[in-house]
Amino acid sequence: NAGVMQNPRHLVRRRGQEARLRCSPMKGHSHVYWYRQLPEEGLKFMVYLQKENIIDESGMPKERFSAEFPKEGPSILRIQQVVRGDSAAYFCASSRDRVDPSVEPQHFGDGTRLSIL
Amino acid sequence: GNSVTQMEGPVTLSEEAFLTINCTYTATGYPSLFWYVQYPGEGLQLLLKATKADDKGSNKGFEATYRKETTSFHLEKGSVQVSDSAVYFCALSGSGGSNYKLTFGKGTLLTVNP
Numbered sequence: 550n551a552g553v554m555q556n557p558r559h560l561v562r563r564r565g566q567e568a569r570l571r572c573s574p575m576k577g578h579s580h581v582y583w584y585r586q587l588p589e590e591g592l593k594f595m596v597y598l599q600k601e602n603i604i605d606e607s608g609m610p611k612e613r614f615s616a617e618f619p620k621e622g623p624s625i626l627r628i629q630q631v632v633r634g635d636s637a638a639y640f641c642a643s644s645r646d647r648v649d650p651s652v653e654p655q656h657f658g659d660g661t662r663l664s665i666l
Numbered sequence: 667g668n669s670v671t672q673m674e675g676p677v678t679l680s681e682e683a684f685l686t687i688n689c690t691y692t693a694t695g696y697p698s699l700f701w702y703v704q705y706p707g708e709g710l711q712l713l714l715k716a717t718k719a720d721d722k723g724s725n726k727g728f729e730a731t732y733r734k735e736t737t738s739f740h741l742e743k744g745s746v747q748v749s750d751s752a753v754y755f756c757a758l759s760g761s762g763g764s765n766y767k768l769t770f771g772k773g774t775l776l777t778v779n780p
Contacts, residue, residue, distance in 0.1 A: 552709070553709065555709075580766070582766065582768075584768075584770075589772065590772055591670065591672075591755060591757075591769075591770035591771045591772045591773060592710075592755070592757075592768070592770040593769075593770075594767045594768060594769070597766055597767070605764070605766075605767070608767075640709065640710065644766075648765065648766040649698075649759070649765050649766070650698065650700070650715075650759050650765065650766060650768060651698035651715060651717045651759060651765070654712045654715075655712075655766075655768065657702075657709035657710040657711070658709045659707065659708055659709040660709060
């Protein structure tokens, strides 16, 4: 019973390049959440998606960042023209059919560690 | 907005010692409270939760009580093991229609020596 799968585990990019982070939710889960953990910080909510819909992107920077969760395939977090400040761990979580985490817990992946040179 | 403040780490204990990791929060409404644990190289796992005031969450010998009057949710364990070495995160849910939005503390690294 595979958990939330994220890849790659580590990603190195040079300033100005694009970074694509993938997340396959647990089987049967239709809700996906992305969080970012900057060095010495806790995880911060970025975006919540359901299949083909962005529900809440209030935590995502307005420029250079985008997210999608297509009908088929994994959810993608895309960062264009990366800068040093984008270096962080990016975690994806998924849940089944209820969004209240006290009822239906969010299951987290192992994260992608993004390093910008 | 919501925020969580956790005890600064790292915390180093000997096996069988008593553990307390302090957590206080600021929130609007009536959030649920959580402790997550992250073992080396892995993702976060839910350790325990409490959904209303005076609730006690417990799992694997860990306990935490939702104290509304002191806005706290301190994590305790009576006798830690080497296998408990990990990073512990206190978190709370958003309120109302945004309850899916978890807010985390910075995490506390616990190392247990044999």
